[in-house]
Amino acid sequence: MEQESKLGGRPKMNRELELERRLCAVETPEGQGEDFDAPSWIWLVTLGVVLPVALIAWGWL
C-alpha cells in the first residue's frame, strides 16, 4: 500500500490534504516562481523580435 501511494495511487483523503498543502505553499508570493525579470525580457525581445527582423531584412535583400 505504501509503495502504491508513492507511485501515484493515493487514497482520496491523502490526495485532498496534499493538494491543500501545495495550494497553501504556492499561494504566498515567496512560494511562487519569479516572473520574467528585465534580462529575460531583453533576451526574449532581442531573440524574438530584433533578430527575426534583421534576418528577414537580410533574407529579402
Place this chain on the structure above:
Amino acid sequence: MSGAVEQILAADIRLGGADKDVWPLTRSERTWSAWQLFITMVTAGAATWCYMIGEYAGYYLNFQHAFAALTAGAMLGMMLATIAAVPICVRFGIDSIAGTKPQFGTRGWALPAGLQFLSILGWNSLLVIFFGKSAAQFLVAVGVIGEGQAALVVPAATILACTLIFLVLLRGTSGVDRIAKILVAHVFIGLWMLYLIVTHHWHDLTTATPAYAAPNPLWNLTTGVELGISTSLSWWPYMGAMVRMAPGGPRVALPSMLGLGAAVALLCLIGIAGILVLQNDDPANWLRTIGGPVYAVIGLFFVTAANLGTSVTGTYCSAIGLRHYKLFSKLPWPVLLVLTIAPVAVVGVTVPDLFFNSFGTFLAFIGVTFAPLCGIQIADYFVLRRGHISIRGIFDTSGTGPYAYWWGFNPAALAGMVAGFGTYIYLLNPLTYVSHEPYEYTTASLPTLLVGGAVYALLTKLLVMRSKHGGYKT
C-alpha cells in the same frame, strides 16, 4: 526489490511523486537549472520533423533565404509561445493545461487538453514509426538483418521504442532529464552532418534553386517565416510540463529561445540543404551519398536517437495532461503511462502506412489551433488580469470558483478559438498552401494569434466581466 525500483522510489520520495501529477510543484521541488532545461528542450526539439520542415522551406526558398526566413519565424514563434505558456506555469509549477483553466474554465480546459493529447499522440506516432524504420535500416546497414527482414523489424522496433519510453518515464521528470543528458549527443552529430553537407556542397548550395518557388518572392519568404512560426507555436503543449521544473522565469527565457527555437531552426538547415542539393531530406540517405555506409549508419543512429528523445518528452507531457481528467487523476503512474503509450504502439504496429498517408492532414489542422490559444493566454495574463491568477481557483472544481464561468465553459475563449481558426484557414490553407491577401505581408499565424486574442479580450470586457465571471478585478 531490484535496484531500479529502489532508485525509482527514491526519486519519488524526493519529489513526493508530484512530478507525476498535476498538482502545483513547490519551490523546493523545482530544481532544474537553466542548463538542465536547455538540454531537455534541445533533445525534445531535435527530431525527424526538423528535416520535414526544412524540406518544405527548401521547396520555396534558396539556402540563404530559407535559413533567414525559417530562423526568423522559429524565433518569433518561440517568443510568442514562451510568453503565452511560461508565466503562469513557471509561477505556480503547473503544466500547460492547468494554465488554460483561467481562460477556458473548469470544464472548458478539455478543449486545449484534447488538442494537446491529439497533437502529441499524432507526432509521437510519427516519430515512433520513424524510429522503427530507422532502426530497421540501421540493422540492414550494419549487416545484422537482410533487406527482406526489414519489414518484420519495423513493428518490433516500434514496440521496443514504446517499451523504452515506458521504462524511462517510470522515473518521471528525472527520467526525462537523464535520457536528455544522454541523447543530447545526437545534436552534435546533427551539426557535424550540417558541416559535411555545407563543406562538400557549398557551391551547389549557393546556386541551388527551389523546385516549387512561387512567382512572387515575397510569398516565398513569408511562407518560410510562417513555417517557422507555426512550428514554434506547436511547442505550446510541451512547454508547461518542462518549465514547471524550473524555479522561475529567469531560468526559462533563454533555454526556451535557444533550446526549442534556435536549435530546431539550426537542425532544419539539414533538411533545407538535403532537399536543395540532393533532392532528399532524409539525412541517412544523403550521408550515404557523401560518405558511404559508415556515414549512413551514423545518420541512422542520429535519427533513431533524436526521435526517441522527443517521444519521451512528448509522452511525459501528454500523460501529465491526461491527469486533469477525473478518470485518470488517481491512476498509478505506470498505468497512466501504459494508457498514454498504448495508442502510439497500436498505430505504429497496425496502421503505420495509413497513418503516414492521412494523419498529416489532421495534424496540419490541429497545429493551426495553437496560434489563437497563445493569443488568448497572452491577452488574458498580460492585458486583462495583469498577472492576477488564483491558483486555488485553477484547482477549484466546485462549480462556484472564479473560473467556473457558465457551467465550466468560457464562451469568450471558445469564440476566440473559432475566430482564430477561421482567420488562419482564410489566410492560408494548411494543406494546399493556397493563400489569400494579406497573407504575404502578415503570415497566417500572426493575424490568427492577434484575432484570437482580440476576440477573447473584447468578449471578456463586454460579456464576462459585466457578468462578474472569471475572477477579474474590475
